[in-house]
Amino acid sequence: MAQLELTNITKSFGGTIAVQNFNLAIETGEFISFLGPSGCGKTTTLRMVAGFEIPTSGTVTLDGVDLTNLPPNKRNMGMVFQSYALFPNMTAAQNVGYGLKVAGKPKDEIDQRVDEMLELIQMRDFSRRYPNQLSGGQQQRLALARSLAIRPKVLLLDEPLSALDAKIRLELRQEIRRIQRQLGITTIYVTHDQEEAFSLSDRVVVMSRGLIQQVDTPIQIYNHPASDFVAEFVGHINLLPVEVAQAKEGLVRLGSQLIRAGQFEHLNGRPVRLAVRPEELKSGFAEGANNLTGKIESVTYLGAIVRVHVDVDGHLVSLEMFNERSLNIPAVGQPYQINFPVEACWLTNGEKE
Amino acid sequence: MKKTRNRKLPGNSQWQWKNLIGLLPFFLFIAFFLVMPSLTLFSGAFQDVDGHFTLANFSFLQNTFALKSYLTSVWVSLITSVIGGVFGFFVAYAITAERAPRWMRNVLTTFSGLAANFGGVPLAFAFIATLGRTGFITALLKGICFNGAGGTTICPFNPYEHGFNLYSVTGLILAYTYFQFPLMVLTITPALEGLKREWSEASANLGSSSSQYWRYVALPVLWPSLLGATILLFGNAFGAYATAQALTGGSIYLVTIMIGQQIRGDVLGNPNEGYALAFGMVVIMSITIFLYVMLQRKTTRWIKS
Numbered sequence: 001m002a003q004l005e006l007t008n009i010t011k012s013f014g015g016t017i018a019v020q021n022f023n024l025a026i027e028t029g030e031f032i033s034f035l036g037p038s039g040c041g042k043t044t045t046l047r048m049v050a051g052f053e054i055p056t057s058g059t060v061t062l063d064g065v066d067l068t069n070l071p072p073n074k075r076n077m078g079m080v081f082q083s084y085a086l087f088p089n090m091t092a093a094q095n096v097g098y099g100l101k102v103a104g105k106p107k108d109e110i111d112q113r114v115d116e117m118l119e120l121i122q123m124r125d126f127s128r129r130y131p132n133q134l135s136g137g138q139q140q141r142l143a144l145a146r147s148l149a150i151r152p153k154v155l156l157l158d159e160p161l162s163a164l165d166a167k168i169r170l171e172l173r174q175e176i177r178r179i180q181r182q183l184g185i186t187t188i189y190v191t192h193d194q195e196e197a198f199s200l201s202d203r204v205v206v207m208s209r210g211l212i213q214q215v216d217t218p219i220q221i222y223n224h225p226a227s228d229f230v231a232e233f234v235g236h237i238n239l240l241p242v243e244v245a246q247a248k249e250g251l252v253r254l255g256s257q258l259i260r261a262g263q264f265e266h267l268n269g270r271p272v273r274l275a276v277r278p279e280e281l282k283s284g285f286a287e288g289a290n291n292l293t294g295k296i297e298s299v300t301y302l303g304a305i306v307r308v309h310v311d312v313d314g315h316l317v318s319l320e321m322f323n324e325r326s327l328n329i330p331a332v333g334q335p336y337q338i339n340f341p342v343e344a345c346w347l348t349n350g351e352k353e
Numbered sequence: 354m355k356k357t358r359n360r361k362l363p364g365n366s367q368w369q370w371k372n373l374i375g376l377l378p379f380f381l382f383i384a385f386f387l388v389m390p391s392l393t394l395f396s397g398a399f400q401d402v403d404g405h406f407t408l409a410n411f412s413f414l415q416n417t418f419a420l421k422s423y424l425t426s427v428w429v430s431l432i433t434s435v436i437g438g439v440f441g442f443f444v445a446y447a448i449t450a451e452r453a454p455r456w457m458r459n460v461l462t463t464f465s466g467l468a469a470n471f472g473g474v475p476l477a478f479a480f481i482a483t484l485g486r487t488g489f490i491t492a493l494l495k496g497i498c499f500n501g502a503g504g505t506t507i508c509p510f511n512p513y514e515h516g517f518n519l520y521s522v523t524g525l526i527l528a529y530t531y532f533q534f535p536l537m538v539l540t541i542t543p544a545l546e547g548l549k550r551e552w553s554e555a556s557a558n559l560g561s562s563s564s565q566y567w568r569y570v571a572l573p574v575l576w577p578s579l580l581g582a583t584i585l586l587f588g589n590a591f592g593a594y595a596t597a598q599a600l601t602g603g604s605i606y607l608v609t610i611m612i613g614q615q616i617r618g619d620v621l622g623n624p625n626e627g628y629a630l631a632f633g634m635v636v637i638m639s640i641t642i643f644l645y646v647m648l649q650r651k652t653t654r655w656i657k658s
Contacts, residue, residue: 099559
């Protein structure tokens with residue numbers, strides 16, 4: 001049985017529906033991320049799990065116990081906030097020990113647990129410092145330690161890294177995953193950063209406009225997106241308007257050029273789009289693959305990656321190449337040939353079936 | 354590199370002078386209306402009427418009448434700052450609460466801005482017109498009568514029959530509270546707004562009750578602000594003159610009223626003794642303002658973190 005279950009959760013504020021028919025079962029020790037753009041309902045869902053919002057309908061159960069109407073202080077869940085929410089009048093050690101203090105634990109137990117937690121986040125030397133004497137990264141690590149000190153059943157993280165700079169974000173991301181694995185704690189992580197969600201999570205819940213779009217492992221979501229929204233939101237993708245040329249042969253036409261796109265009889269008679277990831281496209285001709293010719297529209301350097309836009313009969317096709325020493329970078333306006341495997345593309349009429 | 358070398362750094366004297374020009378009107382104002390009067394007051398406190406140095410003006414320290422005026426002033430200021438502070442805090446809390454309607458906040462903030470500056474003769478008159486012996490609220494309360502036993506009429510709500518007197522220290526406290534609590538609302542509202550919602554949520558998430566949150570987080574964070582604002586209220590009442598003079602006609606001896614009598618040049622007036630009394634007030638006010646600034650700094654540092 002799942003440890004945490006969200007069943008038919010709907011939340012509306014006045015006339016606005018923030019979350020709709022949200023169903024999710026989370027196993028013990030699982031790391032789940034809620035991923036989506038701003039306003040998609042991911043934080044609202046997290047707040048309903050924490051007890052800061054009450055669902056308009058639906059239930060939240062933890063280990064079979066219905067928590068739906070239980071106040072936040074009775075739920076035994078640790079939460080880490082985007083803005084850290086450390087108590088400014090308390091030292092690092094006092095912040096970590098706060099949950100145990102209000103629970104009436106003996107001083108020895110609090111001290112021991114605080115030491116243990118500060119050791120876990122490698123901040124023992126900072127125990128007497130106040131939050132405003134710590135860096136953003138240290139504050140967030142402290143917030144994590146504080147939430148874990150009460151030994152919560154579930155750890156909730158609400159965009160915990162978004163206020164930090166890129167390098168610290170990367171370090172903390174790895175630290176969060178290390179600590180989560182070490183403690184084996186069930187974790188829900190809210191983010192709009194797909195890299196964060198993919199690198200941390202066992203499963204990702206992609207949300208849009210209050211609805212779950214897809215729940216799956218990161219690799220499945222990337223390689224087999226359930227909808228155009230997921231395909232476009234996760235990574236980069238070419239979505240090219242094509243015409244069905246020969247349905248039985250699985251051929252479509254992009255401008256004047258034919259592309260083999262596999263089975264698509266079910267899409268007969270509808271306007272369709274061809275989906276293919278930029279990293280699946282290669283330069284040159286390849287036997288047995290889809291080959292297209294066009295001319296270079298633009299070349300953009302992104303550090304390790306070079307993104308090239310090729311104009312194929314009036315349609316811009318994006319491909320990404322590793323910025324290797326041997327890379328022969330094409331010039332803008334130059335004729336260019338590209339190819340991609342038949343199995344790397346799929347057709348969509350909006351929602352993939 | 355060249356630009357960096359030529360740039361005027363904050364330590365550069367030319368840079369500093371250019372920026373200080375903008376503050377010139379402020380410095381002039383301070384010089385003419387704070388420093389010079391203070392110097393006159395300080396020097397006057399140590400001079401006799403002929404301008405010779407003396408400590409005789411401080412003989413009031415042996416005068417129980419003058420010392421009592423200090424005590425009354427401190428007492429009235431303390432009581433009104435505590436009552437106004439507590440009441441103002443709850444009003445400010447009500448308008449900054451998450452679910453408080455916006456209109457209520459606007460109305461109360463506007464009222465507070467107005468009432469905090471509504472002092473002196475108009476305030477005294479307003480109180481006399483409402484709670485004076487013939488004030489309309491007094492008349493209203495007086496008019497509530499019942500038939501008692503044996504055909505007698507009982508009017509139990511006349512406040513003046515229950516020991517109330519507007520022209521007493523009690524009346525003064527009531528009038529002062531009228532402008533003290535709105536000042537508290539205006540002063541404490543920013544500090545209450547500085548309490549982050551995440552703090553109460555984090556506290557609840559860690560298992561605390563609402564009272565534990567207030568005890569361990571909110572009040573300690575607010576404490577310097579609360580105390581600082583109360584000190585400000587104390588200073589505000591301590592320096593008030595016109596309201597007390599207009600309301601009680603100088604029958605209650607506050608320090609400010611005594612100074613007024615000494616400086617106005619009554620028959621028994623001695624301006625230099627007035628300066629000495631004012632010097633004592635300046636000392637007390639300086640201490641309160643120093644404490645206020647120190648405590649405000651501490652709060653600001655916490656809220657910024």
